[in-house]
Structure formats: structure tokens, C-alpha cells
Amino acid sequence: xxxxxxxxxxxxxxxxxxxxxxxxxxxxxxxxxxxxxxxxQLFWPVVALVLLVIAxxxxxxxxxxxxxxDGHLFGQLVDISRYAATPLLLALGMALVIAxxxxxxxxxAVMAISLAVSLSYLDGNPGAGSVGTVAVAVALGIxxxxxxxxxxxxxxxVLGIQPFIATMILMVAGRGxxxxxxxxxxxTVTSPPFKYLGSGFVLxxxxxxxxxxxxxxxxxxxxxxxxxxxxxxxxxxxREASRLAGVQSRNITWFVYILAGVLAGLAGIVxxxxxxxxxxxxxxxxxxxxxxxxxxxxGTALSGGKFYLSGTVVGALILSTIERAVIIxxxxxxxxxxxxxxxxxxxxxxxxxxxxxxxAPRRRRSVVAAAVAAPAPTKEEAR
Amino acid sequence: xxxxxxxxxxxxxxxSEKKPMVRRRLGRFLAPEFLPIAGTILTFVIMLxxxxxxxxxxxxxxxMKLFSNLLQDNAYLLVLAIGMTFVILxxxxxxxxxAVVALVGLxxxxxxxxxxxxxxxxxxxxxxxxxxxxxIGVxxxYFNIQPFIASLAAMFLARGLCNxxxxxxxxxxxxxxxxxxxxxxxxGEGRDIWKINLSMxxxxxxxxxxFYVLHYTRFGRTVYGVGVGDDGNAIQLMGLxxxxxxxxxxxxxxxxxxxxxxxxxxxxxxxxxxxxxxxELDAIAAVVIGGTLLAGGGGYVLGTGVGVLVYGLIQVLIAxxxxxxxxxxVFIGVVLLGFVILQRVIVTRRKR
Numbered sequence: 001x002x003x004x005x006x007x008x009x010x011x012x013x014x015x016x017x018x019x020x021x022x023x024x025x026x027x028x029x030x031x032x033x034x035x036x037x038x039x040x041q042l043f044w045p046v047v048a049l050v051l052l053v054i055a056x057x058x059x060x061x062x063x064x065x066x067x068x069x070d071g072h073l074f075g076q077l078v079d080i081s082r083y084a085a086t087p088l089l090l091a092l093g094m095a096l097v098i099a100x101x102x103x104x105x106x107x108x109a110v111m112a113i114s115l116a117v118s119l120s121y122l123d124g125n126p127g128a129g130s131v132g133t134v135a136v137a138v139a140l141g142i143x144x145x146x147x148x149x150x151x152x153x154x155x156x157x158v159l160g161i162q163p164f165i166a167t168m169i170l171m172v173a174g175r176g177x178x179x180x181x182x183x184x185x186x187x188t189v190t191s192p193p194f195k196y197l198g199s200g201f202v203l204x205x206x207x208x209x210x211x212x213x214x215x216x217x218x219x220x221x222x223x224x225x226x227x228x229x230x231x232x233x234x235x236x237x238x239r240e241a242s243r244l245a246g247v248q249s250r251n252i253t254w255f256v257y258i259l260a261g262v263l264a265g266l267a268g269i270v271x272x273x274x275x276x277x278x279x280x281x282x283x284x285x286x287x288x289x290x291x292x293x294x295x296x297x298x299g300t301a302l303s304g305g306k307f308y309l310s311g312t313v314v315g316a317l318i319l320s321t322i323e324r325a326v327i328i329x330x331x332x333x334x335x336x337x338x339x340x341x342x343x344x345x346x347x348x349x350x351x352x353x354x355x356x357x358x359x360a361p362r363r364r365r366s367v368v369a370a371a372v373a374a375p376a377p378t379k380e381e382a383r
Numbered sequence: 384x385x386x387x388x389x390x391x392x393x394x395x396x397x398x399s400e401k402k403p404m405v406r407r408r409l410g411r412f413l414a415p416e417f418l419p420i421a422g423t424i425l426t427f428v429i430m431l432x433x434x435x436x437x438x439x440x441x442x443x444x445x446x447m448k449l450f451s452n453l454l455q456d457n458a459y460l461l462v463l464a465i466g467m468t469f470v471i472l473x474x475x476x477x478x479x480x481x482a483v484v485a486l487v488g489l490x491x492x493x494x495x496x497x498x499x500x501x502x503x504x505x506x507x508x509x510x511x512x513x514x515x516x517x518x519i520g521v522x523x524x525y526f527n528i529q530p531f532i533a534s535l536a537a538m539f540l541a542r543g544l545c546n547x548x549x550x551x552x553x554x555x556x557x558x559x560x561x562x563x564x565x566x567x568x569x570x571g572e573g574r575d576i577w578k579i580n581l582s583m584x585x586x587x588x589x590x591x592x593x594f595y596v597l598h599y600t601r602f603g604r605t606v607y608g609v610g611v612g613d614d615g616n617a618i619q620l621m622g623l624x625x626x627x628x629x630x631x632x633x634x635x636x637x638x639x640x641x642x643x644x645x646x647x648x649x650x651x652x653x654x655x656x657x658x659x660x661x662x663e664l665d666a667i668a669a670v671v672i673g674g675t676l677l678a679g680g681g682g683y684v685l686g687t688g689v690g691v692l693v694y695g696l697i698q699v700l701i702a703x704x705x706x707x708x709x710x711x712x713v714f715i716g717v718v719l720l721g722f723v724i725l726q727r728v729i730v731t732r733r734k735r
Contacts, residue, residue, distance in 0.1 A: 103531070155723075159724065159727055160727060161723050161724075161726075161727055162677050162678060164476070164531075164677060165667075165671060165677045165719075165723055166723065168664060168667065168668070168719070169716050169719045169720050169723065170716070171664065172664060172668060172712055172715055172716045172719065173712055173713050173715070173716020173717065173719075173720075174716075175709070175712055176709040176710065176711070176712030176713035176716065177713060179707075179709035179712075180709065180710075180713070184707055184709060280709075285660070286660075289478075289535055289538075289539075292531075292532075292535065293535065296532050301529070302529040302531055302532055303529060332546065332550070334543075334546035334550050334656070335543050335546050335547055336543070337538075337539040337540070337542040337543035337546070338539070338540060338542075338543025338544065338546070338547065339543070340539045340543070341536045341537070341538075341539035341540035341543055342540075344532065344535065344536040344539065345522070345536045345540075348522070348526070348528045348532060348533070348536070349522075349526050349528070352526040352527050352528060353527055354525060354526050354527060355526070
């Protein structure tokens with residue numbers, strides 16, 4: 001999904017170092033295929049995912065089965081992709097935000113707000129069962145999420161406040177706002193069309209998966225078939241320089257936060273639809289961390305300037321596979337965070353330039369070591 | 384301004400300026416880098432004024448009892464925020480502290496009934512924090528992993544370990560622990576009685592120590608320096624040990640989280656795996672309200688102390704007003720917003 005021009009940069013920390021142009025063709029000597037594969041940014045995440053799936057498959061052979069029941073797909077793998085939908089929706093927006101060198105901590109709270117607004121609208125509405133009313137409810141939820149994104153974007157791009165702190169304000173206050181909307185209660189409604197958004201099927205595929213895929217394709221087309229993705233990355237590398245080069249950095253940054261907000265609103269509705277209960281205190285709790293984890297597992301560095309949508313998808317799949325694997329191995333599900341931590345640490349260490357330097361062939365090591373030892377900022381080095 | 388150019392950082396006030404004492408003090412008050420803290424103090428005073436006006440009545444709202452309660456209820460937060468100040472001054476972040484607090488509480492609650500002596504348990508508690516700090520520091524310093532992700536991993540790790548230890552709330556019934564937790568010196572009489580307890584003493588001691596380290600030692604100057612020059616490269620060229628300092632601030636923050644975990648256990652007399660969710664954000668918010676720049680390099684640890692008091696006072700006022708507790712979150716968000724914008728205005732003005 002990510003543009004071929006970027007993914008071809010086989011080993012960005014290679015001996016050519018920071019001075020190399022960001023294209024795949026800078027090496028004069030041909031690179032062996034295995035080396036390209038091993039140094040591809042998707043290599044370690046995919047290895048982690050495959051290992052997880054294999055481990056689950058050995059423990060429980062039924063794991064890999066996918067069957068068609070009543071015209072719908074069923075099976076553990078289908079469940080995993082269904083669970084991956086919410087983090088993926090969040091992570092898509094997050095990946096773009098991170099590409100601009102920012103971060104959006106408010107997505108979990110925005111999920112709660114959006115769901116609270118949708119369900120409050122449906123609550124007591126006589127037309128809660130009709131598609132039209134549900135469409136309005138969803139639109140309202142997403143509209144509020146959009147406003148949240150506008151706020152975040154305004155703080156970051158116009159006022160120039162650090163993204164971490166700017167979005168933390170909504171993260172802290174947002175949950176309080178969601179509680180105000182639901183008046184501190186857990187709002188529960190019954191509405192078949194709304195429930196369909198979370199637990200229905202489209203042509204045999206779970207609705208959340210379809211929604212997430214549509215969002216993925218939409219975002220991918222938006223950033224990879226237009227120049228937007230490149231402009232985002234240029235902002236992440238050096239905002240001032242890209243502004244001077246004529247990139248509308250303010251508007252683009254603003255847009256990215258709005259998009260992240262909208263996707264978070266959608267994620268909140270998809271996440272809350274199966275239960276149709278808006279629990280403002282718990283919906284989306286720590287989900288921003290999960291989303292960031294998906295993005296980082298996919299090979300995107302938090303320092304910005306680069307993003308991989310395909311990697312983000314793999315990250316979301318890893319996340320939901322871990323959650324499923326814990327159940328398959330009969331481990332108490334509360335221990336899931338432990339495995340998340342181990343996977344984050346392993347993948348991050350595997351991706352770290354230091355380890356690559358250590359694993360690099362002898363003749364190259366000295367060159368790379370010299371490059372690393374030089375007092376160049378890590379940000380540049382990683383590029 | 385469209386730039387996100389890292390906010391200009393302030394330098395440590397050098398104690399060796401050769402100006403008359405009074406003018407030096409006054410100048411420092413009016414210096415731009417002091418404005419955020421002036422804002423914090425002003426907010427605190429205004430909030431106290433509002434409280435006095437609304438709930439003054441026959442018994443003064445502003446009283447030793449109020450301050451004593453504020454400190455008592457927020458001692459753990461103060462210690463956390465002090466550790467966080469070190470990390471933020473270097474431009475980093477530590478998201479693991481809330482989870483570490485929960486873990487330390489649980490470990491104390493499990494070890495004490497097993498007959499492990501109290502002093503040993505307390506030391507283990509602090510060391511758990513230091514170990515997590517060390518882990519983050521190593522990941523940040525030696526594997527070039529962003530602090531955000533490294534501490535996020537540590538957070539998940541600590542939460543997971545909490546759930547391994549116990550998923551139920553464990554009451555701490557140990558007598559020695561209870562006597563430590565309830566030890567206090569009482570002052571005043573009648574309804575105005577106020578006290579000094581162990582948590583307050585520990586928190587204030589940590590604050591004093593942090594103040595000394597940050598402003599009067601070479602290490603403290605290096606901490607400020609790491610936040611200023613190009614990820615520590617500038618001061619590395621000056622011969623200061625930026626790398627080691629970057630490692631140490633996380634150990635300090637972790638150790639503070641360990642101490643805070645013990646104080647929190649004193650406060651709740653139990654360990655629970657779900658305590659401290661979002662506590663790291665409370666700590667970060669207190670640091671930011673206290674005037675430390677999140678970009679690193681500027682701020683005062685005493686400001687963090689006032690930030691924690693503002694944070695606690697918000698809760699007191701909300702409770703006195705009879706509002707539901709979720710208003711606290713909204714208000715804290717609004718106060719944060721105010722301070723962030725204030726910081727931004729100051730920074731922009733100084734750049735011109």
C-alpha cells in the first residue's frame with residue numbers, strides 16, 4: 001500500500017548514510033535479494049505476525065480454518081481481522097499525524113465522545129430502528145469527532161503548540177465531555193441498523209473489516225496517488241523548509257489532525273456498535289496507545305518524516321493476534337499487556353539502527369560505526 | 384507563526400551573576416522564563432481567592448488544614464511529577480510511572496504477608512521503580528528508541544506484571560506498614576486541626592533534593608543542557624556527559640515512581656492492578672501547569688510543586704462545589720489549555 005519509491009530504500013541506515021537521496025536507486029552495486037528482504041521495513045513486523053500465527057496454529061490447529069457458515073466467513077482469522085478494524089481505523093489517522101512529526105493522544109477520548117453523541121441521539125428516539133435515523137446519528141458522531149480534530153489541528157498548526165501536549169488537553173478533557181453528554185450514565189439503546197455497523201456482514205465479510213478496508217483504500221489513494229503523502233513527509237522532516245519550499249504546511253497539518261479525528265469518530269462507532277452501550281469512562285481507554293503501537297510496529301518512526309500504511313495494517317493485525325493468542329494459550333487475558341510490551345520491545349530493538357550496525361557484515365561495520373559515532377542527530381541518521 | 388521550531392529554551396539561572404541581590408531577584412521574577420511560573424502562582428492565588436470568597440464563612444477556606452490536606456492527598460503525585468520534571472527537561476517523556484505505581488503497591492501488598500521485613504519491602508518497591516527507569520533509559524540511550532515508545536513498552540510491561548501478581552485489590556494489613564502510614568504530628572485544635580505525616584515529609588524531601596540537584600550540581604546543568612542543544616549533542620561537544628545523563632533521568636523518574644508507589648500505598652492501604660491508569664498524564668499535566676516546557680530545556684522543579692497544588696485545588700473546589708467528578712477532567716483540560724497557550728504566547732514574544 002505504501003508507495004514503492006519509499007519502500008525500495010532497502011536499508012536507510014546503510015553506508016551511504018544521510019547524504020543519500022531518498023530514492024531506491026542510489027546504490028551503485030546491486031543489492032542481493034535476501035538483503036533487500038531482510039532490510040525491508042516490513043520484514044520484522046511480518047516475521048512477528050507470521051510467528052504469532054504459526055504458534056497459535058500449532059497450539060490450536062482449528063485456528064487457521066476459515067469456513068463459510070450461512071454465507072458468512074467464520075473462523076479465528078476472521079475474528080482477528082474484525083478486532084483489528086478499530087485499531088486500524090485509529091492507526092491510519094495516527095500514521096499520517098506521526099508522519100508530520102506529531103502525535104494524537106486524543107483519539108481514545110474522541111472515540112468515547114463520538115459514540116456518546118451517536119447513542120444519545122438514538123436514545124429515546126422513536127425512529128432508532130430506521131436506517132435514516134441511524135445515519136443521522138452516525139453523521140452527528142463523526143461531525144463531533146471532526147470538530148475535535150479541528151481543535152487539535154488548530155492548536156498544533158496555528159498556535160504551534162507541541163502535538164503531544166495539544167492533544168493531551170482533549171485526551172484529559174474529552175472523557176469528561178463524553179461523561180457530560182451521557183450525563184454520567186451508561187447510555188444503552190437498541191437499534192438493529194446501528195448494531196449492524198459493528199457485528200453485521202457485507203457479502204460474508206464482517207462490516208468492521210469492510211469499513212476499515214474502505215478507509216484504508218481511501219487514505220492510501222489520498223496519500224499515495226496524490227502528492228499529499230510526500231508533502232506530509234516533507235513537513236515531518238523539516239516543517240520550516242517545506243513551508244519555504246511552498247508546501248502549505250499549516251493547512252496540511254491541520255487537515256491531518258481533522259482526518260485523524262474523523263477516523264477516530266468512525267472507530268468509536270464501529271467499536272461501540274456491537275454492544276450499543278456508551279460507557280464514556282471505558283470506551284477507547286488506552287486505545288491511543290494501541291494505535292501508536294500499530295503505527296510503530298509497522299516501521300514508522302515516531303520522529304516523523306516517513307510513514308508506512310502497509311506496515312500499519314500489519315501492526316494492527318499483530319495487535320489483535322496477540323489478543324487472540326493469549327486466549328488460545330489459556331493465559332489469563334489480563335496479562336495481554338505483558339505480551340504487547342514484549343512485542344514492542346523486540347520489534348523496536350530489531351528495527352533499531354544500533355542492532356543493524358551490530359549485525360552488519362564485518363567490512364561494512366566500521367563504516368557504519370563511524371557514521372553512527374559521528375555526532376549526527378538520531379533523526380537524520382534514521383533516514 | 385507556522386513554525387514548530389522547538390520552543391526557545393531557557394538556561395539555568397546562573398548563581399554567579401554579579402548583580403546586587405535584590406535586583407537579581409527582581410530581575411529573575413520579571414524574566415521571560417519565569418513568566419509561566421508567575422502564571423501558575425497567580426492561578427493558584429486566584430483559585431484560593433475564589434475558594435475563600437465562596438466557602439469562607441466563619442471558618443477560613445485558606446488555612447493550614449487546606450494546605451495540609453492538599454499535600455497529604457497529592458504527595459504521591461508530587462513525587463511523580465518531580466521525577467517527570469527531570470525527564471521532560473531533557474525533552475523526553477515517561478509514560479510508565481502510573482503502571483509502576485500500581486505494580487509497587489501490589490508487590491508491597493503481596494510481599495508483606497509473606498513475612499518479608501518491612502524495610503526490605505520498601506527498598507524493593509523503590510528498586511522496582513529504578514529498574515523500570517533503567518530499562519527505559521537503556522532503550523532510549525543505547526537503542527535510540529523514542530522515549531515515548533520505550534516508556535510505552537515499559538508501561539505495558541508493568542501493567543502486565545501487575546496482572547500477573549494479582550487482579551484483585553489486596554488490602555495491606557501489616558501493622559508496621561499501618562503505623563508508618565498513619566504516623567503524623569498534629570497541630571491546632573478543634574476542627575482546624577492539621578497534621579504533618581510521613582508522605583508529606585518524603586514528598587517535600589524529594590522536592591528539596593530535586594531542587595538542589597537541578598540548580599546546584601553539574602548533573603542538573605547537564606539535564607537542562609540535554610534538552611537544549613540538538614538532542615544533547617551540543618553539550619556533548621562541551622564535554623558534558625549527555626548520554627549518561629539521558630539514562631539517569633529515566634532512572635530518577637523510575638525511582639520517584641517507586642517512592643510514589645509506596646506513598647500511594649500509604650494513602651490507599653491497598654494494592655490494586657488498575658490503580659494509576661492515567662496517573663502519568665496527571666503528572667505530565669502538573670509539570671506543564673508548573674511551567675516546564677515540554678520541548679525540554681526550560682522550567683523549574685519548584686514550579687512543578689505549585690502545579691501539583693493547582694491540580695489538587697481544582698479537585699477540592701469541584702468537590703466543594705458539589706459538581707460531579709468528571710467536571711474535574713474538563714476543568715483540568717481547560718487549565719492546561721490556558722497554560723499551554725500562555726507558554727506559547729511567551730515563547731512567541733521572546734522570539735521577536
